[in-house]
Amino acid sequence: LLDHVQLDGDLNALIDVLEELLFLVLYFDIGQERLFKLYQRYNVLIKERHKGSGIFTGNVLEKASKIRVGYLSGDFRNHVMGKMMYPAISRHNHAKFEIHCYSLTGQEDDWTRKFREASHKFVSLSGMDELQAAKLIARDNLDILVDLSTHTKGARPAILAFKPARVQITHVASAGAVGLDTIDFKLTDHFADTPENQEYLIETL
DSSP: OGGGOOTTSOHHHHHHHHHHHHHHGGGSOOOHHHHHHHHHHHHHHHHHHTTTSOOOOOOOSOOOSSEEEEEEESOSSSSHHHHHHHHHHTTSOTTTEEEEEEESSSOOOHHHHHHHHHSSEEEEOTTOOHHHHHHHHHTTOOSEEEESOTTSTTOOGGGGGGOOSSEEEEESSSSSOOOOTTOOEEEOOTTTSOGGGGGGOSSBO
């Protein structure tokens, strides 16, 4: 059905459907060609929705003395993803890296406090629309923004469509990807993604 969806439909409804599908299809035996078509369709629809909305093309602000790395997630809390990423985020060398955490939810607990303590800046994007959130992130002049949600519950990948950081990477939230050409890389390995998988992904492995 989605192969025949036209851009003159309800863009928001189509994007919502695709964002849910791009997570759910990973649990079914769907060929890579079919999944790639869904990624391509999602990328086109996001661009159509944000056409003329001042999409960022990458910051050109003066580079900071430290490498600024941001993490975007709805799981900076008592959640498997939060618990998995905390050891990595908390061990950055703060003499060389400035760490920003952008939470997609208003939920907070003891694990959230640990992320706050491990980062230079912790911001909740809850209640903001995608453009507002992207502008807030862009003001932080990030070198790298790491997406930790892809299309999992609570994800808001449309924020990444505005390219609020110089380099954008998606990482580990699911076995798939986001499907946006504003995301430069998918951080993976040759077990999760064989080199041949690149043919079916928009993001560069």
